[in-house]
Amino acid sequence: MTNDRLVQLTSKASVAAAFMLIIAKLYAVYTTHSLGILSSLFDSSVDMIASIGNLIAVTIAARPADHKYQFGYGKLEAVAALIQSILIGASLLFLVSEALQRFFSNDITVTHSTTGIWVMALSIVMTLGLTAFQRYTIQRTQSLAIKADMLHYKTDTAVNIVVLISLFLNTYYNNIDTIACIGICGYVMWATRHIVVESLEVLLDKEINVKDQSNIKAILNNHPSVKGFHNFRTRSSGKRIFIEAHIEMDPKLTLVEAHNIAHDLKDAVEAVYPHSEMIVHQDPVGYDESSERRF
Ligand SMILES: [Zn+2]
Ligand SMILES: [Zn+2]
Incomplete structure (x- = not known):
């Protein structure tokens, strides 16, 4: 059942x-x-x-x-x-x-x-x-x-x-x-x-529990092309989890390469959390975004 x-x-x-x-x-x-x-x-x-x-x-x-x-x-x-x-x-x-x-x-x-x-x-x-x-x-x-x-x-x-x-x-x-x-x-x-x-x-869209947050962050960090990330946030609704993050990548990557990395990450997270939906924003590493950074 x-x-x-x-x-x-x-x-x-x-x-x-x-x-x-x-x-x-x-x-x-x-x-x-x-x-x-x-x-x-x-x-x-x-x-x-x-x-x-x-x-x-x-x-x-x-x-x-x-x-x-x-x-x-x-x-x-x-x-x-x-x-x-x-x-x-x-x-x-x-x-x-x-x-x-x-x-x-x-x-x-x-x-x-x-x-x-x-x-x-x-x-x-x-x-x-x-x-x-x-x-x-x-x-x-x-x-x-x-x-x-x-x-x-x-x-x-x-x-x-x-x-x-x-x-x-x-x-x-x-x-x-x-x-x-x-x-x-x-x-x-x-x-x-x-x-x-x-x-x-x-x-009120509280963050999901700390253990799941760090699991997901570890998945992001484990990808060889991910240089870092910021503005990571999550929320849940029933059994669904929604995840967002800005991923920092090599500025010289082509759009196709960057897009493939984003999809790799999404697939890796969804393999562990089948009811999750992740959206990533792709940032060139070192790009000054001090005004938009959150936590
Ligand atoms: Zn950003
Ligand atoms: Zn896509």
Whole structure:
């Protein structure tokens, strides 16, 4: 299976899982009147909306470049991840306010908690299965969208476990789940910031990681006709990498020779980074360009 298809399949699986969880939790809320299950139902609804958004992003983001979007649609993945992180933040605030209300009101009457326990146990098993699948896909594809999606369902597992424990313990002590819930919210907010930072980096055209940069620079330096280079810069979009550089070459080369060197470099880089596109500008070595030089 290709990476794109795997990302799409994973994305569809999470939409389906979220939908089933919502149905099961609706039934559980109806029979138990548990606030805990209600907040986890809310959490699952946000997940489903976000997963649908993700599915759109990974199907459209995987489309090849066309004449209107010549750099492709890769950045849609980062946009989806960013929107999801905002949704997670909002659902966490909701959970905290639920927990605080519960803490100060102390009037929860949970009925038929056995039904609730079964539904929450089922939710945990389903969510664990889904996150295992997502982890496998991330390992193979590094997809940002699936990473953001998985964070959601990891939260879900924690929330489901808290609700499950609270259903067991609510006859003894009402506030134990409230405290745990607030703790989990804090942890997930802390974890979400990575996704926000990574998405913003892609959207703002941050340089690719230093290791790949130096690999590419080494390829340029290894060519016998390359006397040096400057204005090297990179950016990424989805799985694509865009590279630019000014290559310094012997001023006496013919245009055909210089052009061949440029193509050699492009081929050498693309052999190591198949999803890269490199554009080189050809400079005669020693030519004074102090005004146009960058880093
Ligand atoms: Zn130059
Ligand atoms: Zn050419």
